[in-house]
Amino acid sequence: MTYKPNTLLVNPTITSRSSARFPLSLLHLSAALDRTGNSHIIDGNVDRDVVDETLQALARQPVDAVGISVMGGPQIAPAIAVSKAVREYFPEKPIIWGGYFPTLYTDTALTAPYVDYAIRGQGEESFPELVAALNHPTEEVLGKIGGLSWKSSDGVRHNPNRRFSMADPGIVLPYDKLGDPRRYLARTFLGRRTAAHQAAVGCRFRCTFCGVAAMFGGKTALPFAARLERDLRYLKDELGADSIQYFDHNFFDREEDMIPLLEIMAKLELPWWCYARSDALLKLSDSTWKLVRKSRLRMAYIGAESPSGQMLKEIRKGTRPDQTLEVAELCRRHGVIPELSFMVAPPENTEEETEHTFEFIRELKRINPQSEIVVYVYTPLPESSKHEKDRGKRASMPLLDLHGNPVMFPKTPEEWTEQRWVDYACHADAPWVTDSMRRRIRDFVTVLRCRFPTAQDLRSPRWAKRTLSAAAAWRYSYRKYNKPWELELANRLVRLRVPQVSGL
Structure with a gap:
């Protein structure tokens, strides 16, 4: 009889219970792990004492590995707490970190004595291979797992990146592993029972400041229409969802690829929210916009970033300021609310660029008063966190703090829990922002x-x-x-x- 490994997946607390949404990354991992083994999920956004829940789960049943999903910002501290508790009470259990933080800051994650392995990028293939290898974890076997970083006898090793893929598990995600999945349906302006869903993965654009670009390297994959319909029908017919918040990194890609998906969504007519790009929306034909309206798109989150064409070129955004103004008017005509995000207080020309952005926002509100505006502080990724294909491609000015010293990013997970670095990860502050500029931004907002x-x-x-x-x-x-x-x-x-x- 073939042994089936058992894996515990943990989503450390990052939000309030009322704001909890499906932990989609762990649901996808669980579906992949269950092909050759078994898995269980603990969601700290719902199970508030995530450390105690994790220790109890490990005490109840044999577990071969503990996988912990880690975003930057406020999720790092609870991830550390869970990891330390597992290491203390179950020291023999391998601890695997995955998600954005260990992908962008791999060496930082592996400095911790409570992190044994880090999965970079997608984990649906790498994670099951690693769990299977843990039965006899020889360096030869571990060295063949794509996307894995690990502690060898010679120090930290980084295996080559794994090929990006969009494998269909052939089933609806295992929502039942979350207990009652209906508790994740939230009342929002979209509807009374809004469900979170991710159809496509990745983004083919390579914005230098973006964690998605760093994680997926300019790749994207859309689902087959049949898969989208299967998933949406389950959310609507089985769980009672009446609206969808899509977490796709860039929902509107090429028009010809989107039409089959929009046809499914137009058939189900579930009001929805998504991420989008101004240039992609402007390229849609009248017939496709008809589908968009029938599908009941309510709001599109569009990364406008800056009114400076030069800055947009420098960050490789691929859009222009005039397209931001055009898309605001286009959305007004089609009854879609554009939610436009901007990055202020860049390291160079900080005050000038910020004031320019404020004036540009006023112009947007004049064109479309319904435009929603989101203001962030510009916090670029360090060079080491960019995707390997993008490192060193463009010479950029070193980041300097208020004293003219180079910005030194944290070297351990614990340092990333300091409030100034939590704020940096959340695009709320940066080392070069003065108190007066900080107040100016806060007052304008x-x-x-x-x-x-x-x-x-x-x-x-x-x-x-x-x-x-x-x-x-x-x-x-x-x-x-x-x-x-x-x-x-x-x-x-x-x-x-x-x-x-x-x-x-």
Whole structure:
């Protein structure tokens, strides 16, 4: 009888229970692991004492390996806590980190004594191969697993990257491993029971600041229409979902590839939200836009990034500022809300570029008042975190802090838990941003979001949003952003929703 390895997959806490969405990466991993073994999932966003839940699960049943999904920012601290607890109470259990953090900061992850292996990029093929090899983990066998980084007798070894793939597990994801999957359906502005889903994976563009580009190396893969229909029908008919939040890294790719998918979505008519690019939306034909409207697209998150054409070239965005203005008008005509994100306070020309961005945002709001605006601080990836194909391709100015010293990124997971680096990972702050610039950004955003409350806010009463909008009108009209004390005071009572913090 063939032995079937047993794997415990853990999603450390990163959000509130009310904001919990399907841990899609672990569901895909679980489906892959179950072809040759068994797997179990603990989701720290729902099981709040994730350390205790993990230790209890290990005590209840034999487990061959513990896989921990790790994003940067606020998920690192709970990931460390889980890993340390497993190492202390079950020291023989191999601990495997996967996800964005160990992909972008592989050497940093493997400095930790509680991390034995790191999976870079996709894990659906690498992870099952590693778990199977752990029965007899010789260096020869480990060295053949694509996308694996590990601690050998000679130090840390990085195996070659694995080929990007979009394998269909042939089944609906194992949502039942989450207990009652209906508890992950959330009330949003899309509907009363919004489900998270990821149809396509990767992005064929190579933006230098983007973790997706670093993880997937400019590759993307779309699902077959039959697979999308199978998945959506399960979410709609079995779980009762009435709307979908797509976590695809770039939903609209080439029009000819999107049409079969849009036809399925138009048939099911589930209101939806997605990530998109301005150039892709502008290229869609009238007939495809007809499908988009029938499918009930409500909002598209578009990375505008900057009003500077030069900066867009430098970060290899591939779009132009005029396309951002055009897409705002296009979305208005088709009844789609554009949610446009901008990166302010770049390391060079910090104040000039930030003020230019503020004026550009005002122009967007003039063209389409319904445009939602998300403002982040520009926090580029260190050179070592970029995809291997992109490292050293373009000479860039070294990142300097306020004292003119080179920015030194953390060397251990523990250093990444410091608030300044959590803020960096969350695009909320950077070492070159002055206190006055930090206040300027905060004040502008306060005035902007009070003047134009987000359509995603279902909690704040309408009268409160109208009152705040009226109160902010004079500041917005006369560009009096500084020290909006009355709006900050009102916000303490109303607490408007902030999309970049809470998402949908």
